[in-house]
Amino acid sequence: MSNAPELPLWEVFIRGQHGLSHRHVGSLHAADAEAALKNARDVYTRRNEGVSIWVVEAAQITASAPGDKGPLFEPANSKVYRHPTFFDIPDEIGSM
Amino acid sequence: MSDGLFQFLLRMGDNTLVLGHRISEWCGQAPGLEEDIALANTALDLIGQTQMWLGYAAEVEGAGRTADDLAFLRDVWDFRNLLMLERPNLDFGHTITRQFFFDAFHVLLLTRLQASSDARVAEIAAKSVKEAAYHLERSADLVIALGDGTDESHQRMQSAVDLLWPFAGEMFAADDVDNAMAAAGIAPDPASLRAEWQRKVDQVMADATLTLPESQFAHQGGKTGRQHTEHLGHMLAQMQWLQRAYPGATW
Numbered sequence: 001m002s003n004a005p006e007l008p009l010w011e012v013f014i015r016g017q018h019g020l021s022h023r024h025v026g027s028l029h030a031a032d033a034e035a036a037l038k039n040a041r042d043v044y045t046r047r048n049e050g051v052s053i054w055v056v057e058a059a060q061i062t063a064s065a066p067g068d069k070g071p072l073f074e075p076a077n078s079k080v081y082r083h084p085t086f087f088d089i090p091d092e093i094g095s096m
Numbered sequence: 097m098s099d100g101l102f103q104f105l106l107r108m109g110d111n112t113l114v115l116g117h118r119i120s121e122w123c124g125q126a127p128g129l130e131e132d133i134a135l136a137n138t139a140l141d142l143i144g145q146t147q148m149w150l151g152y153a154a155e156v157e158g159a160g161r162t163a164d165d166l167a168f169l170r171d172v173w174d175f176r177n178l179l180m181l182e183r184p185n186l187d188f189g190h191t192i193t194r195q196f197f198f199d200a201f202h203v204l205l206l207t208r209l210q211a212s213s214d215a216r217v218a219e220i221a222a223k224s225v226k227e228a229a230y231h232l233e234r235s236a237d238l239v240i241a242l243g244d245g246t247d248e249s250h251q252r253m254q255s256a257v258d259l260l261w262p263f264a265g266e267m268f269a270a271d272d273v274d275n276a277m278a279a280a281g282i283a284p285d286p287a288s289l290r291a292e293w294q295r296k297v298d299q300v301m302a303d304a305t306l307t308l309p310e311s312q313f314a315h316q317g318g319k320t321g322r323q324h325t326e327h328l329g330h331m332l333a334q335m336q337w338l339q340r341a342y343p344g345a346t347w
Binding site for chain 2: 007028029031034035038042043
């Protein structure tokens with residue numbers, strides 16, 4: 001059980017029958033996008049009717065680096081004025 | 097007529113049973129995780145179809161047998177599957193080529209059976225044809241990928257085509273059972289499926305850079321049970337061992 005090195009890696013995103021958005025479910029190897037779709041159907045959907053599958057070659061995905069976590073995500077947490085929590089919402093507006 | 101229908105249903109169910117068992121032998125052995133799961137899925141589809149065909153066959157026979165009895169308590173000479181389907185897997189190329197030859201036939205047959213004068217046959221065909229269409233898509237793609245792949249994959253596929261070709265003709269050779277089914281509107285004359293099957297096969301072979309042998313010779317004897325290959329007995333010995341050793345065992 002080994003995958004030939006020339007078979008690229010694909011990331012698989014699936015929207016379930018009643019799902020609102022595609023979620024990443026895993027990855028697999030396939031020769032091309034068509035084969036990746038077919039494999040994804042067999043490996044990840046178990047023949048569920050009415051699902052939508054996206055496959056993306058892993059090489060196409062740019063991920064944020066773990067080391068960037070601070071600069072990328074922290075500033076907002078320490079600046080309460082960036083969070084719109086100081087407004088009184090009139091009752092007739094209801095929940096927002 | 098009811099014996100003809102019984103024979104026809106055995107042919108349908110034995111095809112899916114024998115091929116399903118053969119493919120299941122790949123479980124954990126296939127050349128890649130994705131192929132392993134896809135082959136297991138295909139095998140399960142075929143076993144599901146077997147339950148429907150043999151279940152109906154048992155009802156038509158009316159001798160108190162069940163689909164399980166037909167699967168596990170008949171011996172070689174009672175099986176009615178095409179010879180091609182009992183052939184050993186040999187390698188992935190042979191397995192995929194056998195699958196493609198059968199899938200292309202199976203889709204055509206099931207499509208036509210949806211219009212069967214027998215409501216149950218039409219029902220089973222309608223459920224099965226969706227699965228078969230998917231099987232065909234997969235096997236055709238793989239034949240092309242492997243035939244038009246590396247030198248080694250091409251050569252393995254060509255040898256599989258050469259070896260399996262003489263077993264393809266049996267699918268279209270009509271006999272008394274086929275004629276009776278066609279006359280009753282239950283099933284199409286298999287010979288009438290041949291031209292369309294050939295078109296599909298020619299197209300895939302061309303894309304796969306593979307060549308079909310010239311010979312029109314066709315091995316026969318599977319559909320009638322008159323002469324199976326030496327492979328079926330070995331397969332049944334494995335498949336039926338538990339029921340033979342512990343008759344009536346359930347779990």
